[in-house]
Amino acid sequence: MSRTIKIEKSILEKNDVVAVRLRKMFSGRKLAVINIMSSPGAGKTTLLVETLKRLAPRIYIGVIEGDIATDHDAKKVEQAGAAWVVQINTGGRCHLEASMVEKAFNGAPDGLDLLIIENVGNLVCPSGFDLGEGHRVMLGALTEGLDKPKKYPGMFRACGYLVINKTDLASVLNIDVSDYEKEALAVNPDLKIFKTSATSGDGMDEWLGWLESLVIKGE
Amino acid sequence: MHELSIAESLMSLIVENARKSGARSVIKVSIVVGNLSGIVGDSLKFCFDEAKRSTVAKDAELVVDEVSATAYCVKCETQFAVDQYVFNCPDCGEVVIPSGGQELYLKDMEVE
Numbered sequence: 001m002s003r004t005i006k007i008e009k010s011i012l013e014k015n016d017v018v019a020v021r022l023r024k025m026f027s028g029r030k031l032a033v034i035n036i037m038s039s040p041g042a043g044k045t046t047l048l049v050e051t052l053k054r055l056a057p058r059i060y061i062g063v064i065e066g067d068i069a070t071d072h073d074a075k076k077v078e079q080a081g082a083a084w085v086v087q088i089n090t091g092g093r094c095h096l097e098a099s100m101v102e103k104a105f106n107g108a109p110d111g112l113d114l115l116i117i118e119n120v121g122n123l124v125c126p127s128g129f130d131l132g133e134g135h136r137v138m139l140g141a142l143t144e145g146l147d148k149p150k151k152y153p154g155m156f157r158a159c160g161y162l163v164i165n166k167t168d169l170a171s172v173l174n175i176d177v178s179d180y181e182k183e184a185l186a187v188n189p190d191l192k193i194f195k196t197s198a199t200s201g202d203g204m205d206e207w208l209g210w211l212e213s214l215v216i217k218g219e
Numbered sequence: 220m221h222e223l224s225i226a227e228s229l230m231s232l233i234v235e236n237a238r239k240s241g242a243r244s245v246i247k248v249s250i251v252v253g254n255l256s257g258i259v260g261d262s263l264k265f266c267f268d269e270a271k272r273s274t275v276a277k278d279a280e281l282v283v284d285e286v287s288a289t290a291y292c293v294k295c296e297t298q299f300a301v302d303q304y305v306f307n308c309p310d311c312g313e314v315v316i317p318s319g320g321q322e323l324y325l326k327d328m329e330v331e
């Protein structure tokens with residue numbers, strides 16, 4: 001005889017359980033943690049490298065690099081002055097999961113002030129997987145065009161912060177940064193927005209100021 | 220690719236609940252997927268058929284209940300099903316922000 005059992009549980013429950021555990025652990029250590037997500041090539045690693053060059057002399061920063069394969073990004077980040085870098089090769093998976101972060105963080109040194117997680121370049125999958133981070137940051141590059149917020153609303157809504165990068169190319173692309181801003185805010189009116197050129201350094205100060213404020217608060 | 224991860228998460232939830240309830244086999248699995256969840260029902264079914272092999276759910280059928288986000292226009296006082304996050308009322312053009320559509324959960328399963 002068959003019977004039906006009621007479950008009513010989120011399919012991502014398992015990930016969420018680990019994420020909750022991680023979040024507790026991070027806050028116990030007063031460690032600020034951000035999860036940076038974007039499409040491939042939007043400039044996550046470049047922004048990270050420029051951030052490290054400026055902050056690493058004063059702040060003890062750890063980095064978790066999520067990549068489908070290769071350790072190129074991890075090497076760049078290490079050279080830029082990260083206090084601790086660990087590479088997670090997802091073996092083909094298009095996103096990081098909380099259990100991967102938990103395992104990777106086992107090897108972290110004491111006393112980190114800030115942990116930055118560079119997620120796998122992808123605008124769909126990472127948004128569903130909570131990593132226990134304090135803040136989710138989406139990085140959008142002007143070169144991707146203005147339609148990304150409406151095409152990938154899940155990601156824009158999963159994040160509290162948006163960095164609009166590659167602003168140095170605005171005139172070449174004939175795109176107004178404020179138009180990108182408008183499109184993003186239409187999908188998620190609560191987004192806090194930074195505008196940067198990771199290559200020229202434009203707009204980095206606001207971004208760095210925000211990171212430092214997280215370190216001071218320890219969250 | 221994403222659906223494969225989801226199928227694996229779903230599988231571990233199924234196996235765990237089958238064990239808890241002492242089921243010998245799972246016959247049917249019903250899940251609810253929102254139309255804004257980013258998950259495509261058909262590719263999830265395909266991945267589920269891969270993931271279920273040699274598990275307690277190896278013969279299980281996956282039933283996907285796709286639900287829509289809805290939007291309510293205050294001007295026209297009408298409710299609409301939508302498949303977008305930002306949406307204009309078809310009658311008056313008013314911009315409304317839909318709710319729901321992000322569901323992704325295991326509703327129930329039939330076991331024996």
Ligand SMILES: Nc1nc2c(ncn2[C@@H]2O[C@H](COP(=O)(O)OP(=O)(O)OP(=O)(O)O)[C@@H](O)[C@H]2O)c(=O)[nH]1
Pocket residue numbers: 038039040041042043044045046047073120121122165166167168169196197198199200
């Ligand atoms: N013009 C311009 N180019 C940039 C900027 N930021 C990054 N780039 C370039 O964009 C390319 C990709 O940058 P990455 O930092 O590797 O991008 P990513 O997001 O880490 O890429 P994945 O890790 O592969 O997803 C590189 O050639 C960078 O030099 C910017 O602000 N302006």
Ligand SMILES: [Mg+2]
Pocket residue numbers: 044045046073118
């Ligand atoms: Mg990178």
Ligand SMILES: [Zn+2]
Pocket residue numbers: 292293294295296308309310311312313
């Ligand atoms: Zn209306």
